[in-house]
Amino acid sequence: MTAICVNDLVKKYKNGVQALDGLTLTVKEGEIFSLLGQNGAGKSTLINVLTTYLRPTSGNVTMFGKNAYREAAEIRSKISCVAQRTSIDTHLSLKENMIFQSKLYKVPKSESGKRMEMLISCFGLEKYLKYPVSSYSGGVKRRLDIALNLMSNPKVLFLDEPTVGMDIQSRMVMWDMVKKIRNDFGTTIFLTTHYLEEADQLSDTICIMKNGKEVIQGSPKALREYLRQDMLKISFSVKKDAENCFGPLKEAIALKESDLRHDKIITSLKNGRSDLEKTTRWLLEHGIPFLGIEIVQPTLEDVFISLTGENGKEAS
Amino acid sequence: MDILTLLHRDIKWRFHNAFTIVITILQPMLWLVLYSAVAGQSMKGIGIANYTAFVLPGLIVLVSFGACSSSGIMNYLMKADGSFYRILIAPVKRSSIVLGQVLEAVVCTFIEVIIMCIVSLFFSVTIATGFTGVFLIALLVFLTAFFISGLTYAISLCLPNEVIYETVMNAIVLPIFFLSTALFPADGLYGGLKIAINLNPFTHVINVLRALILQGNIVVRDVVFVVLLLVVMCGISFSWALHRLKKETAL
Structure with a gap:
């Protein structure tokens, strides 16, 4: 009821x-x-x-x-x-x-x-x-x-x-x-x-x-x-490293401002595993210190950020 | 039933904040004890035998203003602690909410008036009209306090904070007090000042209260006129208070 x-x-x-x-x-x-x-x-x-x-x-x-x-x-x-x-x-x-x-x-x-x-x-x-x-x-x-x-x-x-x-x-x-x-x-x-x-x-x-x-x-x-999309998560030891990496990485792969989350960069995977390979290669080639890179399932936070961000979905 | 529930709660608030009774009665008490003793000597020259008895009706109105003004403050405190909102979403009539708080101010006024009257006894003040006079005085005090309390309730919902509220109330109370017959008889006055004093409804309330205290006979016409005047004023102030409360939810 x-x-x-x-x-x-x-x-x-x-x-x-x-x-x-x-x-x-x-x-x-x-x-x-x-x-x-x-x-x-x-x-x-x-x-x-x-x-x-x-x-x-x-x-x-x-x-x-x-x-x-x-x-x-x-x-x-x-x-x-x-x-x-x-x-x-x-x-x-x-x-x-x-x-x-x-x-x-x-x-x-x-x-x-x-x-x-x-x-x-x-x-x-x-x-x-x-x-x-x-x-x-x-x-x-x-x-x-x-x-x-x-x-x-x-x-x-x-x-x-x-x-x-x-x-x-x-x-x-x-x-x-x-x-x-x-x-x-x-x-x-x-x-x-x-x-x-x-x-x-x-x-x-x-x-x-x-x-x-x-x-x-x-x-x-x-x-x-809802997102039906895996996420790419790059972990750094400190927030500053994540911030330093965010700018240059943005030019290499498409990132939104909301992808920078404290000491991590979390973004939706556009091209599956090839994005993971491409990003890992880029990080290693540029000698950027990072703790790990992995593909993760979206959390409620990801959904929330995705929907309430600048380009988020509006109710129809 | 709702009214009694809210009244009981508000009375508890008043006794929990007993200093509001002390603060609001302090100034009228100083007028009663000190001013009447000092000014009493000179007033004998113009035919006022007991100046304390003469000034008591004006101080009853002043004490009503004090007690009822602090009732308006309650709205700000209730808004700050959230209970204002809690009561507005409870299944209680808006009129009961206003009435509960208005009646609390009336109860507080009666407490303060009784204290003032007891102190007046030490200055040889008696009620010349006996029990009937006491009953009529109680009726007038009730209506006066009800009117002022409705007014302060509405004003408190119009103004944004208690500092502005206090400033506005001071700006209202003192001119009303001095532009009345609270301290002096109006017989010798003329022109604009006399018109202003006669337009002040509290002048008529004070005059009738004074007549009941000092004179042995009750002038029915004057009493009925003031009662009717106060009933109309009570209706207006209560309606305004109710209107303001309803507007709280019409943002």
Whole structure:
């Protein structure tokens, strides 16, 4: 069953900025859906429209068959959103925050008490109960933010860059938590992220956005297969070596600016093995120090760069 | 129900930030204790026996402005910590959101007015009209605070940050206070100044409050006029606040 259906969505702000330009996407019920895009691609605007905060300029958004703008009141009781910045009331205690949320969503008192205890235990918040919320670390605040947004048992949980600024350990804990929410509560999760690895690890479906419209939507596997092209990877010991080599090599084989990635040059193979041979010969003849050269399968990052780069595909 | 939930939360915020009560009552209290004692001596010459009782209605309006202005600040704080957005996407009516916050300012105003009245007792201030007078004063304080709170709510959503908001509120409050009968009777005034003072709705509120405190008889016509005036003003300020809140999502 379809949870969210967005059709030809346009959002033009009153200041003239067009954030969404005919976006179309579909989110299935019970899946983890990731939205990828560069800064300014329109991800946050889309979340604001889907959470009924912003009114779309044109287009259609339906959630569980209801129009998100005309039937916003009904939609609001079915969704919840964890914004980029935590939105906890620091003047309330942990339990008061959760009770306030349940009252906002009109959760019956008998049910809210049980749900609160379950969520506190599920998110490992027991040991923080006696401390003021303002003293919590960023990670604990984020956990509380997600827990309180689950108090209303939403059908769709929006997570706007949930792991931004987190170290890798905290990020992995968060990934487990997101999977747990989907598996234990059956909640549809719609998340935006900058981390391709995160989208790859978590998602059932990924949508890549560029300039306010979708470029591609599919499973991580389908997206990786999208390029249908092996990649040539040249590794250098330091970034400077890669940069020094990039200019001259560009003249020998066709390279794009986006092919230079830190201490590596990764480009799509145009002519299969002959490109590998040609490049290896060129590197050896010019005495360029490199660690290795190999043909690799494209990663999600390659797909993302390929689609969102200057000459990337535009949605038709 | 939503209103009570939001009101309860906002009252918690107020007591968590109790300094906002202290700060907003400090200036009116200084006027009440120091200014009335100093100016009281000279005012005896123009027939004002108890200047503290005379100045109390104006200070009630001043304290309402202070308490309600800090309620506008709450919008900036809520926007900064994200809870403003969280409440707007919750299944809560926009009118309940405004009403919850407006009523919190009314509650805070009542707390501060009660403190001022208790302090006034030490300066021999009594309510000449008895219990009926107390009830009518409470009604006028409620309507005044409701109007000002709606106004500050709307203004806070019009202005970009709290620094500009504070500057604008100061620019509004002091002229309104001084261009009223808060400190002096308007009997001897004439010309443009008298017109300006009479156009100030708070002049009429202060006059009726003063009459209820100082005079034993209640002039029904004056009370009804001021109540109706305040009801209309409350309607306008609440509608403006609601309109501004709805515009927050119409970017």
